[in-house]
Amino acid sequence: MLLRGAVSLSRQVRGDDVEVSRTDQRGVYGGATQAYLGDQVEQTYRNSLRAVVDAEFFVLPAEDFAHALRSWFPMPMHLLEGLFFGxxxxxxxxxxxxxxxxxxxxxxxxxxxxxxxxxxxxxxxxxxxxxxxxxxxxxxxxxxxxxxxxxxxx
Incomplete structure (x- = not known):
């Protein structure tokens, strides 16, 4: 989670690095976006998140984040799984x-x-x-x- 600074989200499209979004909004979240799926899918990501200025983050291990989401929000996790696989x-x-x-x-x-x-x-x-x-x-x-x-x- 971004505490201070600015980040850029980009992805490779036909060999070119394309910026998808850029923000300095405090609290924006990046990474482990599929952690809630656990070992049902390979945990690789198509996007890269880079700091574009000096930045400070709150970092939580993906496994801890996934466990919290599954235990706190079981029904939304079920819906997200359906959306992801669909x-x-x-x-x-x-x-x-x-x-x-x-x-x-x-x-x-x-x-x-x-x-x-x-x-x-x-x-x-x-x-x-x-x-x-x-x-x-x-x-x-x-x-x-x-x-x-x-x-x-x-």
Missing amino acids: MRDSQTIVGELTDWLEEHGVGGAWDLAPILVGGGLDAAWLGQVKAAVGPADLEAARCAGCRTRSTPNC
Whole structure:
């Protein structure tokens, strides 16, 4: 927890270090954001927290923090677990569907994949579309589908 100073939260995006946020707000918390999950997940983090000026922190070991959260707030921890695993599964599916689109030459894969996944459509469904329209017309089918949903980047 930040007691004094300022910090920057950043992450690697396609090899570049991108600052996500910067703050000097006393009491801001960083680190061990998945500690409450214990050994259910690998305890590695995609973000880095760096002091950008001289700073002072209150540091609590992740295990102690996780124990306190689980014992003091059991129901919210249960809800957070569901949210964490649901989001992770969704990201995995969107990544797989994006890969399928890119492998088949469909433009705007990163924009289109979350929309398809949100609609319950998967790689098997896309395979049916490809079989129906043929590989040469897959991009045209994507554009037609986008237009019916007012999706950007068509």
